[in-house]
Amino acid sequence: MASNVFHIGGDLTVRRLGFGAMRLPTEPGPAREASLAVARRAVELGVTLIDTAHLYGGGANEELLAEALYPYADGLLITTKVGVARSGPSSEWRLDGRPDVLRLQVEHALRRLRVDRLELLQLHRIDPEVPLTDQLGALRELQSEGKIGRIGLSEVTVAELDEARQIIDVVSVQNRYSLVDREHEPVLAACEAADIAFLPWRPVAGAASGATAEIAAVAAELGAAPAQVSLAWLLDHSPVILPIPGTARIDHLEENVAAERLRLTPAHRERLDRLPQHP
Template identity: 65%
Template sequence: MTTLTLDLAGSRVHRLGFGAMRLATEPDDARFASIELLRRAVELGVTLIDTAHLYGWGANEELVAEALHPYPEGLLVATKLGVERRRDHPDGAVYNGSERFLRRQVDDALRRLRVDRIALMQLHRIDPAIPLADQVGVLGDLRDEGKIGHIGLSEVSAAQLAEARETVDIASVQNRYNILDREYDPVVDACEQAGIAFLPWRPVVAGTAGATAVIAAVARELDATATQVVLAWLLRRSRVVVPIPGTASPGHLIENLAAARLELTDHQYERLDRIAASKGR
């Protein structure tokens, strides 16, 4: 992988990580393939693995640990908390930012990931029923206790990011963001100004990238795929952006990581950047 790197949660990570959400966790051949894919990602130079309690209600974290523990030096495993499984709720889950629940989730994540300290713990969603300062304050206390190394947020506005930073240091923000979905442009800009890593989830919108004429044209010019072009655009968008594309396919893994070596010309980047304007943003 290219030497594009960023300081994140006390580690120097390559600027293309891996999102583990899509990986199968059932104890069968698919699970074995997931384990092999995680190990292959690390062999290819991935230094950031993103998981969450929500992904299989802990099963994804256990999968990551089975595949990669003891973790190689320099590998950052990030996880998320703050969503509670509720079988009696229509959505099957609710946001829960209470101190009791967050503390329990941290302890459970430590056990599942087989570590004494979570390097990067991200609040998966803000619980609207509890003041944000209280929620990140609990994570700050857990950091002071040595159970968490750094704190991140997910799906937040620029105003919420600023509010959280009044209570604790924020190392990362993980929002939905890609070349066709630029709602959180202000958050990217705020992260760049503050030196906070921005981890876009859903960095590639399946089935739409190749359908956009400009993306397809740039891909032909570079002898690349549409997926590689949109990932390269993200890397160029800001120095703090660390895409975390996920896949269960070894071929797609290699394709994604190759985007780090793709160099867009200024003209190509500008053409791609104007896509949002053409969509009426």
């Protein structure tokens, strides 16, 4: 049976089933109060990995998490991402991996999250218009300054991961991946070979609604929800997978966290492994 914990970079221990904060509303009012309650409940349930990003509200999501959870519980990792900014003539969101932009977003994240060091910082996307050595070099400098503990990537190919590993020590990769969307299986295999954490986003795509009949059938046989089956499959599929399902509802959060205890039989795994893929 696979372990329920993973050591990111070999020394940062987290429970493998995390929480993605992207869906939490941040505007003032009842929705924000509900978001604060969800974040706090996640930690009460033992979640130790929470994912956010500068892109999520231009830092508003980071501020929300700090309001909900600061001072942070021992062992809680809030990881954030940089590299997408409002820039250009119309100030639309776009990839921006210029070193000064990355540095500024890291400084803002430190302030918003109320920490002196980001234990795990991920590059949200590689900017094709900026040399990779410049982008990762900027993060490596911030790491040497003590403002970043470890560096990860998001939405990369195997070739990009290999290139990045020539420049920095990559400890995590965050790519789109789920039971019914395994386009990045080669990237997962590369991460597994190097003991790099693989954080799938949209981890229950195609399952939360029970749209996939076979997932729904397995769920019914196990007395579980389709999303729980999808998360259990991910946890079972590779020891480096750290799913980060997101929700703005406490009941969905509790259901997701309970998936950690769901056990699939070999027959169930075989049926799920054969599912058609829908990227």
